[in-house]
Amino acid sequence: MLKEITAAEELVELDKKHFVHPTTSLVDQQQKGPSFIFTEGKGIYLTDVSGKKVIDGMSSLWNVNIGHGNQELAQVAYDQMSKLAFSSCFTTFSNEPAIRLATKLASIAPGDLNAVFFTSGGSESNDTAFKLARHYWILKGQPNRQKIISRTKSYHGVAMGATSATGLKPFRDFTNSLAPDFYYVDGSSIEELHKVIEQEGPETIAAFITEPVQGAGGVNLPPEGYLQEVRKICDEYGILMIADEVITGFGRTGTFFGVEHYGITPDLMCFAKGVTSGYAQLGGVLLSEKVHKDLIKLSNGTLLHGYTYSGHPTACSVALKNIEIIERDNLVENSRLMGQELLKGFKYLQEKHQIVGDVRALGLMGGIQIVKDKQTGESFETHVSPKIVTEAAKRGLIIRTVTFDQDTLVFSPPLIINKQEIDQLIQILDDAISAVEQELLG
Structure with missing residues (x-):
């Protein structure tokens, strides 16, 4: 008599046959299933x-x-999908949820971070920050400022630029052709940061990127005074400072954003994950007043960067309600x-x-x-x-x-x-x- 296959057993076999899992041992998946x-x-x-x-x-x-199963977010998503699920934000098209969310993010972000470029997630956000930083220096007449410095044990995502910036070497070893002009410094040494900047030449460095607290690298808190010194060094050499708040943003560390623990404001701040609590795919980059105004003043054409889902109305609606819940509760x-x-x-x-x-x-x-x-x-x-x-x-x-x-x-x-x-x-x-x-x- 043939054994009847349960729904769970069927799902296991279908998973093994058709689903290539992210950040998973493919051998384990095939041998053991999910x-x-x-x-x-x-x-x-x-x-x-x-x-x-x-x-x-x-x-x-x-x-x-x-947390999981929040009905308020489900209702907001339903309401927005019923009204306007998606529309493009290219070529000056816009929508109310994206405008409202950008305004809200500017109001809660530290310092003068007050303009937002939306993405679909953390890797896209960090890639966007690198491109915007390099484009910024092109517009400023310093096209040789193209190098990006990050810290060892850092994780910035798996898109090509984000992978290349990630300080955890196994992620970079996954591919045999990394993006050029990425450099890594000891995650706890101000002296090494000084050394690399002087060695490479500050006139060639576009930006330094850091997580306020390193996540996938092991939840590593920065040494006392480290981020404050980094901010001073970036100011001293005219280097843009990028904060990767993809994990640390939206209350994770006990402040709305991780950099608030250290009293600093970066020039660019990347976010994703907690902005919607995972109920919709959304990320972005917050720009300082100075960077934003310079981009406007010096721009001589179209900003040739954008994603299909930049400013996605449903995702932005979910994010607005999510932030409201974080504040209310x-x-x-x-x-x-x-x-x-x-x-x-x-x-x-x-x-x-x-x-x-x-x-x-x-x-x-x-x-x-x-x-x-x-x-x-x-x-x-x-x-x-x-x-x-x-x-x-x-x-x-x-x-x-x-x-x-x-x-x-x-x-x-x-x-x-x-x-x-x-x-x-x-x-x-x-x-x-x-x-x-x-x-x-x-």
Whole structure:
């Protein structure tokens, strides 16, 4: 008698046959199939096709800031789609949601960042910032300013320019033909930044790009005073400063934007992810008053850059409502307060477990380093954090791991999380670490 194939089994086989997953081991996908096939989300939880419910400890990809299943965003999207789902913003065409959102972003952004170029996501935003920076210097009569400097352990996306700017070498090794004129400096050394600028010649450098807190590189906070010094150096040499706020924006770190922790204003600021909490694809670049006015004053033709979905009416409507919810429900402050609770939990785990080394968090963005020796910070010969991720998933918690040059667990739960849910997350994590620790140390 033939076995009846379930709907879940059918989905697994179709996934393996037809779906090429991003940032996934294709071998694992073919051998094991998808680890979860999610069908529903509510609050901080996701439910898969088997009915298993798990805490989304990563806000999926650092982006579902207001949590899953929000009916207000669904309604706004429906209303806008029913009225005007899409229209082009090329050649001076416009729409009200894009205008309103640009105005709102200018009002909440730090300093004089007051004009917006819209994209569909983070990689496009960073690529746009690089192109705008280089175009800016062409218009200023300094066409040799084309080099972009970024930091080691940085992640800026996977479009060609964004990949080339990413300081994590494995992402650059994925392709054999990177874009030219990208340079990398030690992510914690002001001296090295000075050295590279002098070595290459400041007259050849268009911009320096940095995440306020490095995300995919391991949730690395900048050394004290680092970003303030970077701002001074950029001013000293006339280099544009780009802040990559794709992960850190819209309350993630306990302020609306990550740069606010450091009291600086970049010349260009890239955003995506949390602007819509993942309910629609949207990103963009905020420009300073000076950069925007110079582009207008010096422009001698069409700005030959744009995406089909730049200023997408539905996405912009969703973003406006999303920002309204973040403000109305005090989610930035909740991120700050619950981030303190998350860090307390991390420190408890650090005291309890031999393999938990450095812990850090800023708002609801955190990292736990897994080590063999706490005193020296020495790692195990093989990465241990993926085993903890697996054990946590079995127990109902989704988190991620970073294993490029460290062995680190990373966290980014929705900004709506409460104290009880933080405690639940820490308890599951405690059990998962204990299981792996027992296996390693006996």
